[in-house]
Amino acid sequence: xxxxxxxxxxxxxxxxxxxxxxxxxxxxxxxxxxxxxxxxxxxxxxxxxxxxxxxxxxxxxxxxxxxxxxxxxxxxxxxxxxxxxxxxxxxxxxxxxxxxxxxxxxxxxxxxxxxxxxxxxxxxxxxxxxxxxxxxxxxxxxxxxxxxxxxxxxxxxxxxxxxxxxxxxxxxxxxxx
Numbered sequence: 001x002x003x004x005x006x007x008x009x010x011x012x013x014x015x016x017x018x019x020x021x022x023x024x025x026x027x028x029x030x031x032x033x034x035x036x037x038x039x040x041x042x043x044x045x046x047x048x049x050x051x052x053x054x055x056x057x058x059x060x061x062x063x064x065x066x067x068x069x070x071x072x073x074x075x076x077x078x079x080x081x082x083x084x085x086x087x088x089x090x091x092x093x094x095x096x097x098x099x100x101x102x103x104x105x106x107x108x109x110x111x112x113x114x115x116x117x118x119x120x121x122x123x124x125x126x127x128x129x130x131x132x133x134x135x136x137x138x139x140x141x142x143x144x145x146x147x148x149x150x151x152x153x154x155x156x157x158x159x160x161x162x163x164x165x166x167x168x169x170x171x172x173x174x175x176x177x
Contacts, residue, residue, distance in 0.1 A: 011087025011102065014041060017071050018080035022113040024170035027106070027141070029125040030085040032093040040067045041081055046149035048159060049121065056164050057171060077171050080113055082106065084120075084128040095124035103132040110137050117170055122146030142166050 013031050028041065035043035042049035045064050050073070054061040057077045062069035074081050086104045091097035106129075109115070118141040120126035126143035134140060145154045145162050 006091045007089045007097070007099070008091070009087070009089050009100070010036070011085070013083050013086055013104070014039070016080055016082035016104075016109055017041065017074045018082075018109070018113055019075040019078075020113075021078065022080035022115055023078045024117045024119060024167065025080045025082065025106070025110060025113070025115045026119045026121060027081075027125050027129055028083045028121045029095050029128055030083050030088055030090065030098065034093075038065075038067075040070065041083075042147065044149060047147055048149070048156060049147040052147055052156070052159055052163055055160060056167060079170070080109065080115060082109065084125055084133060095122070098124070098128070101128065101132060103128075106133045107136040110139065115139070117142065119144055119166060122148065122151070 010030070014035070031041065032044055035041055037043065050070055051061045053059075053073050057073055059073045060069070062073065082104060084103055084106065085098065085101055087102040088098050089100040110118070118129065118137070118139050120129050120141045120143050123143060123146070126141055129141045144166055145151060145159055147159060
């Protein structure tokens with residue numbers, strides 16, 4: 001069997017972002033190279049995650065480098081943020097290339113925080129969650145459109161509608177526009 005080239009074993013990923021309790025957990029697949037470089041979730045400057053969450057929660061859009069402001073958006077709104085994968089082999093930032101998965105202990109986090117709903121940022125996170133974690137958590141995840149710049153077909157308005165409708169029951173005062 002020929003050796004597949006271009007794969008790198010990476011991990012562990014990032015620790016979860018959460019307060020003492022969270023009603024909803026948002027899961028990505030695995031931190032991108034830019035996120036690993038920055039040391040925080042959705043670290044690519046063109047990723048729409050932070051502007052989207054800021055808009056939905058009424059928070060100011062945090063500066064790219066302001067990790068503490070990003071953490072506050074999550075913790076002050078009763079959310080938790082993590083990734084499905086702890087370690088994996090991957091080519092660059094391609095979720096489609098992920099193999100040799102070691103999942104994070106998401107079931108323990110869900111139990112510890114009292115999470116009632118799981119949301120996946122994109123198809124890859126949803127597929128990986130369903131395969132590796134849903135049997136242990138017992139919670140089906142809601143797949144939301146990816147905020148990645150690679151998902152350019154999904155407009156900011158469409159992201160806002162989908163994410164706003166899904167998260168509304170779990171946010172103190174979500175703007176549902």
